Amino acid sequence: MLFRELMMNVCDSINEMAFERKLVINRIRGLENQINEHLIKILMFDDEINFNKHFNDIENWLYQIQDFDVNKKGNKLKEKDYFKLLFVEPISDNTNVNYVNKKLKRSLKKYSTLKHIRTSSEVVYDMYQIHKIIANALSNDEIEDKMNNLKNIIH
Helix, strand or coil, X not given: CHHHHHHHHHHHHHHHHHHHHHHHHHHHHHHHHXXXXXXXXXXXXXXXXXXXXXXXXXXXXXXXXXXXXXXXXXXXXXXXXXXXXXXXXXXXXXXXXXXXXHHHHHHHXXXXXXCECCCHHHHHHHHHHHHHHHHHHHHCCCHHHHHHHHHHHHC
């Protein structure tokens, strides 16, 4: 009887961890679109008026993601998982430049008078680099430390 109870507890723990991980992944997927849309706006357009607002929005969403733990011990996802969720799945699976162009079409009405400071290809390249930094920072609980660096890289 003791062995059976022990095995049931182990199975319950495994199921609980898998459930928590799945919840975290779904929450990140829920924030990915806003993060990437704002990144595209600040990378593509010369918009001094809205730059800080967009950057602060991204920063707040990243703080939310950093607060997600995959278990009660406070463990985080791995760096490769954050990168996959924020960059690879939405952007690489969408032929990179097409993803950026699709997002830009939505923004062009509001930003039609602003100067473009990067091409779509350059935006994809920069997003790749930025998401590498973000993924590393999230996996190490270092978003606060990395945000000033990111702001200088982007701006």
